[in-house]
Amino acid sequence: xxxxxxxxxxxxxxxxxxxxxxxxxxxxxxxxxxxxxxxxxxxxxxxxxxxxxxxxxxxxxxxxxxxxxxxxxxxxxxxxxxxxxxxxxxxxxxxxxxxxxxxxxxxxxxxxxxxxxxxxxxxxxxxxxxxxxxxxxxxxxxxxxxxxxxxxxxxxxxxxxxxxxxxxxxxxxxxxxxxxxxxxxxxxxxxxxxxxxxxxxxxxxxxxxxxxxxxxxxxxxxxxxxxxxxxxxxxxxxxxxxxxxxxxxxxxxxxxxxxxxxxxxxxxxxxxxxxxxxxxxxxxxxxxxxxxxxxxxxxxxxxxxxxxxxxxxxxxxxxxxxxxxxxxxxxxxxxxxxxxxxxxxxxxxxxxxxxxxxxxxxxxxxxxxxxxxxxxxxxxxxxxxxxxxxxxxxxxxxxxxxxxxxxxxxxxxxxxxxxxxxxxxxxxxxx
Amino acid sequence: xxxxxxxxxxxxxxxxxxxxxxxxxxxxxxxxxxxxxxxxxxxxxxxxxxxxxxxxxxxxxxxxxxxxxxxxxxxxxxxxxxxxxxxxxxxxxxxxxxxxxxxxxxxxxxxxxxxxxxxxxxxxxx
Numbered sequence: 073x074x075x076x077x078x079x080x081x082x083x084x085x086x087x088x089x090x091x092x093x094x095x096x097x098x099x100x101x102x103x104x105x106x107x108x109x110x111x112x113x114x115x116x117x118x119x120x121x122x123x124x125x126x127x128x129x130x131x132x133x134x135x136x137x138x139x140x141x142x143x144x145x146x147x148x149x150x151x152x153x154x155x156x157x158x159x160x161x162x163x164x165x166x167x168x169x170x171x172x173x174x175x176x177x178x179x180x181x182x183x184x185x186x187x188x189x190x191x192x193x194x195x196x197x198x199x200x201x202x203x204x205x206x207x208x209x210x211x212x213x214x215x216x217x218x219x220x221x222x223x224x225x226x227x228x229x230x231x232x233x234x235x236x237x238x239x240x241x242x243x244x245x246x247x248x249x250x251x252x253x254x255x256x257x258x259x260x261x262x263x264x265x266x267x268x269x270x271x272x273x274x275x276x277x278x279x280x281x282x283x284x285x286x287x288x289x290x291x292x293x294x295x296x297x298x299x300x301x302x303x304x305x306x307x308x309x310x311x312x313x314x315x316x317x318x319x320x321x322x323x324x325x326x327x328x329x330x331x332x333x334x335x336x337x338x339x340x341x342x343x344x345x346x347x348x349x350x351x352x353x354x355x356x357x358x359x360x361x362x363x364x365x366x367x368x369x370x371x372x373x374x375x376x377x378x379x380x381x382x383x384x385x386x387x388x389x390x391x392x393x394x395x396x397x398x399x400x401x402x403x404x405x406x407x408x409x410x411x412x413x414x415x416x417x418x419x420x421x422x423x424x425x426x427x428x429x430x431x432x433x434x435x436x437x438x439x440x441x442x443x444x445x446x447x448x449x450x451x452x453x454x455x456x457x458x459x460x461x462x463x464x465x466x467x468x469x470x471x472x473x474x475x476x477x478x479x480x481x482x483x484x485x486x487x488x489x490x491x492x493x494x495x496x497x498x499x500x501x502x503x
Numbered sequence: 504x505x506x507x508x509x510x511x512x513x514x515x516x517x518x519x520x521x522x523x524x525x526x527x528x529x530x531x532x533x534x535x536x537x538x539x540x541x542x543x544x545x546x547x548x549x550x551x552x553x554x555x556x557x558x559x560x561x562x563x564x565x566x567x568x569x570x571x572x573x574x575x576x577x578x579x580x581x582x583x584x585x586x587x588x589x590x591x592x593x594x595x596x597x598x599x600x601x602x603x604x605x606x607x608x609x610x611x612x613x614x615x616x617x618x619x620x621x622x623x624x625x626x627x628x629x
Contacts, residue, residue: 121526210538210587214587214608215514216608217609218514218609219514219517221611222517222524222609222610223520223608225611226520226523240519241520244516244519247516343563401597469512
């Protein structure tokens with residue numbers, strides 16, 4: 073309940089009713105100046121007077137006392153923060169929501185819709201640019217359409233064409249029409265399926281990540297020493313997924329052996345979430361610690377933890393999400409993320425406080441390190457990989473230095489100017 | 504001497520329609536259905552003009568074009584590129600690779616014929 077706004081609602085209702093302050097005051101037996109104080113929320117109101125005023129305004133008393141939902145205030149606050157080139161009177165937010173609840177709800181609804189549409193743009197943009205299934209389906213549809221258009225135009229031309237050509241074009245037309253029908257159906261089926269998050273299709277790594285997500289990124293059977301091969305065999309649908317799963321699960325099993333769950337639990341009590349101290353305590357390298365921390369159960373790891381592992385081409389090899397943290401699946405990520413900058417200085421552990429810009433900026437503590445992969449011959453250049461542990465920050469005030477500002481992807485990043493920008497953002501003022 | 508066009512396209516029915524249209528216009532039409540070996544085919548066929556699809560099996564039309572332009576004698580050969588993707592980024596990529604004209608599917612016969620006539624006329628003048 074937000075009783076402090078009852079006066080504002082009385083004022084609004086009185087104005088809607090077309091009553092002057094003096095008229096309403098007279099009807100309920102108080103002075104106009106006292107009503108003025110009430111309407112400006114400078115006098116509390118309740119009991120009989122509230123009932124009388126409600127009656128005079130032909131509304132239920134609860135309409136005047138009912139509080140504005142906190143979610144509405146929060147949505148308005150977000151809308152104000154996201155506004156480009158407009159400064160809203162945030163200090164008068166409660167009053168605005170109280171006096172104009174309808175308009176406030178409209179504004180909040182519009183803001184939610186904009187946010188939702190931006191997410192859709194982001195998803196579709198990523199999918200259209202990089203989804204190999206969609207690209208192949210679209211190519212199939214457009215090629216069939218091109219063949220039909222061209223052939224039909226030839227047949228529709230005035231004048232006779234040789235019977236042999238005509239028959240051939242009729243046959244082609246029939247084939248292409250069938251193909252177009254099939255490819256259109258396949259495209260629709262693909263788009264429908266993409267909407268169904270329970271049945272994700274895509275790259276082998278996405279299947280592996282879906283499996284890990286389903287299991288909460290924690291696998292007790294590997295903690296207790298089960299062979300990763302049988303697990304990969306049992307859980308993955310394709311041989312490609314099984315192969316990718318083997319790499320991930322082998323690393324998980326090795327990390328679990330090097331840092332047993334019970335010992336990690338004790339160590340976290342003593343050392344806290346400090347990857348370097350934990351690495352020293354268990355005599356393991358930093359990447360092992362980062363991976364291990366990301367795959368701990370919730371009752372052991374005191375904070376939610378995301379993880380990204382990439383190779384030196386920037387391809388994401390493993391992604392464990394954490395609330396508020398986003399990175400494009402198919403490349404085009406912001407190059408400022410520490411997981412990428414770590415590749416510039418292999419084996420140097422990096423700790424950075426990062427602000428992910430967007431509708432609702434979020435802060436993260438990021439720990440990253442790049443390390444070389446084993447080589448099989450002298451003189452062979454090692455390929456580097458980089459891992460980044462991502463811990464959401466609850467209290468942004470405790471940063472030791474200014475947070476690094478990063479975006480999800482240039483196309484939807486509001487940061488300007490940015491030396492690393494590859495293309496203009498579509499989130500311009502006109503969007 | 505008849506003009507020769509090499510059509511590099513993996514969709515047989517598009518190939519057939521374009522072959523019909525251009526043959527009727529007096530062109531000698533040769534075809535090739537994949538990206539692999541496409542450059543060698545162009546070099547040996549010595550066409551007056553190439554129509555090149557982007558999405559080809561084996562090698563993309565974009566790579567074929569880049570490779571083709573590395574040959575000194577092929578720098579000025581008119582290349583009409585056909586693609587299902589018409590985004591400005593793809594156009595820019597094609598222009599960088601050295602395309603003469605860029606056309607998105609589904610195209611009309613008139614568009615193809617006009618482009619072929621224009622490109623050939625420009626090449627003949629230079």
